[in-house]
Amino acid sequence: xxxxxxxxxxxxxxxxxxxxxxxxxxxxxxxxxxxxxxxxxxxxxxxxxxxxxxxxxxxxxxxxxxxxxxxxxxxxxxxxxxxxxxxxxxxxxxxxxxxxxxxxxxxxxxxxxxxxxxxxxxxxxxxxxxxxxxxxxxxxxxxxxxxxxxxxxxxxxxxxxxxxxxxxxxxxxxxxxxxxxxxxxxxxxxx
Numbered sequence: 001x002x003x004x005x006x007x008x009x010x011x012x013x014x015x016x017x018x019x020x021x022x023x024x025x026x027x028x029x030x031x032x033x034x035x036x037x038x039x040x041x042x043x044x045x046x047x048x049x050x051x052x053x054x055x056x057x058x059x060x061x062x063x064x065x066x067x068x069x070x071x072x073x074x075x076x077x078x079x080x081x082x083x084x085x086x087x088x089x090x091x092x093x094x095x096x097x098x099x100x101x102x103x104x105x106x107x108x109x110x111x112x113x114x115x116x117x118x119x120x121x122x123x124x125x126x127x128x129x130x131x132x133x134x135x136x137x138x139x140x141x142x143x144x145x146x147x148x149x150x151x152x153x154x155x156x157x158x159x160x161x162x163x164x165x166x167x168x169x170x171x172x173x174x175x176x177x178x179x180x181x182x183x184x185x186x187x188x189x190x191x
Contacts, residue, residue: 094186095121097129097154097179105190107169112137112190114175116162118154130156133179139170140187154179 036044053059062068093102102117114137120128133154138147148166166173175186 094184096133096177096184097182098126099128099154101177101184103175103186103188105173105188107190110169111165111167112169112173113163113165114173114188116152116177118160118162120158128154128156129179129182130154131180133177135164136176137166138174139168140172140174141170 032047036047061071093100095101098121100119100121102119104115104117106113106115114135116135131154133152135150135152136147137150146168148168150164152162152164154160169190171190173188173190175188177184177186
């Protein structure tokens with residue numbers, strides 16, 4: 001139905017001949033050549049026949065600006081991670097007997113002082129070792145003959161600190177600790 005307004009108050013509805021409407025077809029004339037003649041050169045270049053390239057992994061990663069930027073960002077981040085891993089000092093904190101141990105060393109007056117800090121790992125639900133811990137300290141670049149051996153006793157407390165001296169002075173030390181069947185080793189630079 002089609003509505004026709006005659007006046008503001010009178011609206012007349014006329015039936016539409018649907019067969020006549022179906023036979024009436026609209027024709028749009030479109031010429032790609034005329035349209036491309038008016039287009040900028042970048043658009044015309046897109047429609048021209050391009051030579052096929054062989055598949056290449058690097059080309060597929062960098063064939064557009066966003067892909068090249070993403071690839072460059074990923075490479076820079078990987079290099080930064082490798083660089084930071086190389087420059088970062090080795091962690092002085094290791095676990096022994098379900099507790100975290102941190103070892104530091106200080107040279108003073110021909111002797112080296114060792115400080116061992118023990119803290120219980122709160123997330124670990126395993127029982128913490130309590131008992132005798134054997135500690136062996138020797139210079140990094142010298143014979144094993146100059147080894148200092150000490151024994152410390154872990155109690156059940158959350159944090160403990162142990163200090164002792166060794167009778168030699170060295171720029172770097174190797175520390176080996178054994179608590180029952182568990183053992184750990186450190187390379188410590190003296191300050």
